[in-house]
Amino acid sequence: MxxxxxxxxxxxxxxxxxxxxxxxxxxxxxxxxxxxxxxxxxxxxxxxxxxxxxxxxxxxxxxxxxxGIREWYDFTRNAEHNWQLLLNLLDNKTEDQYVVVQIDMSMLPERENKFAAKPFPHFLMLSKTDNEDEWFMFDPDFRWEGNLPKERIKEAFLHNEYGGGYVIDAGRxxxxxxxxxxxxxxxxxxxxxxxxxxxxxxxxxxxxxxxxxxxxxxxxxxxxxxxxxxxxxxxxxxxxxxxxxxxxxxxxxxxxxxxxxxxxxxxxxxxxxxxxxxxxxxxxxxxxxxxxxxxxxxxxxxxxxxxxxxxxxxxxxxxxxxxxxxxxxxxxx
Structure with a gap:
């Protein structure tokens, strides 16, 4: 891609x-x-x-x-509230659902940021793993996927000044x-x-x-x-x-x-x-x-x-x- x-x-x-x-x-x-x-x-x-x-x-x-697609991020509420919404989505999503999240990639120096942008609002997808301290990150635009510490992702989410996210039902x-x-x-x-x-x-x-x-x-x-x-x-x-x-x-x-x-x-x-x-x-x-x-x-x-x-x-x-x-x-x- x-x-x-x-x-x-x-x-x-x-x-x-x-x-x-x-x-x-x-x-x-x-x-x-x-x-x-x-x-x-x-x-x-x-x-x-x-x-x-x-x-x-x-x-x-x-x-x-x-x-089926809907915007789950609530722009009328603060980042912490939306973090709780994200947790709930990931806890309850079905196999057919994908959770798209915007984070500030500049907060994740371990990930590629060849544009050297700060802030760097960026959409990607997240899901939970068997390890409660790690989440799976899927970033099609950078062709990267892998596990990252949940707390590092949380930091990149909470410090994103823009915010945004969608949940997509791909069952049909x-x-x-x-x-x-x-x-x-x-x-x-x-x-x-x-x-x-x-x-x-x-x-x-x-x-x-x-x-x-x-x-x-x-x-x-x-x-x-x-x-x-x-x-x-x-x-x-x-x-x-x-x-x-x-x-x-x-x-x-x-x-x-x-x-x-x-x-x-x-x-x-x-x-x-x-x-x-x-x-x-x-x-x-x-x-x-x-x-x-x-x-x-x-x-x-x-x-x-x-x-x-x-x-x-x-x-x-x-x-x-x-x-x-x-x-x-x-x-x-």
Whole structure:
């Protein structure tokens, strides 16, 4: 599984493990490439904030696979109360249920944190073991599973300033129908906008020009989490895999566009590196190169979207009868 988005990775890993190939999880990644992020008033890009909302993923997950899912975390209560809720869930969960929990990964230095983020809110799954002092942690996004001391997990849970969690009943899983897949695609594909590029361009220029009290001193922190957001672009790979297999497209075509995805990610990494350099040196001669790399990222991403949309139209024509209405499944009573 490609590392893309921690919550979506949890959701999809459950489908992979429980459906036994009967349900295709790959189209659930549609739109993750443009999923929400936040920009603070100071111009700092952040992958997570108090305003982050996962209702989109939850509603579509239910519509896609027919699973039971509910949010168990109570945001009106404190962390200790929610810890008690978690204990109760783990004590009483069935074999068909999975408990998804958000913790602060920066509190677990024994676990990988290559992003060096602090705080580092991150979704994963937990269950009890025969040893009451150890819990089993399953982290699909980092492809890690193993036992950790319960008290260490508790510390990472209680010190997470955001919180969150879901319980999923995977006793019944449906294969997503073509109209539901098409509905998600149509709802999330932004063919005329690459928001991450646009926001980055605005942030860099505003700090270089000193607009709105912004300065180059804050550019380093502004792009610090860019490497976390950029991995979401690998969700394009899932779309390419899905359409390749459904349409019988060539492996060469698939590999060509995978290289474009890698080039896109590298363009963002280059922008991040150059922004750090600009922030530290205050050398405005770097600005044209930064904007040039952003323009390149923009062009690459538009070309990837155009190709995926071409494949989607071919798939839609093959899977949906002419004139068939795409059913709106999210938000209905």
């Amino acid at each position: 490609i590392k893309v988005h921690c919550l979506v990775s949890c959701f999809c890993e459950i489908i992979k493990r429980r459906a036994g190939g009967r349900a295709d999880h790959r189209p659930f990644y549609f739109g993750v490439w443009d999923s929400d992020f936040d920009v603070t008033e100071e111009g700092r890009i952040t992958y997570y904030s108090a305003r982050t909302d996962h209702d989109h993923f939850v509603d579509w997950y239910r519509a896609f696979f027919g699973v 899983i449906e294969n997503p129908s073509p109209d539901v897949i098409a509905g998600l695609y149509e709802a999330t594909m932004r063919k005329d906008e690459n928001e991450l590029v646009s926001r980055l361009r605005d942030i860099v220029v505003s700090m270089a020009e000193g607009r709105g009290g912004r300065t180059l001193d804050t550019l380093l922190s502004a792009v610090q989490q860019l490497n976390i957001l950029v991995i979401r672009k690998y969700s394009y790979d899932y779309a390419l895999m899905f359409f390749r297999d459904r349409l019988g497209l060539s492996e060469d075509n698939y590999e060509r566009w995978c290289q474009e995805i890698r080039d896109l990610v590298q363009a963002f990494h280059t922008v991040q590196y150059m922004c750090v350099k600009l922030s530290m040196t205050k050398d405005l001669a770097l600005l044209p190169d930064i904007l040039g790399h952003l323009d390149r990222a923009d062009a690459i991403e538009f070309s990837i979207k155009s190709e995926i949309d071409r494949q989607y139209r071919m798939w839609k024509q093959a899977e949906l009868a002419p004139g068939e209405r795409i059913r709106t499944v999210v938000g209905q009573a």
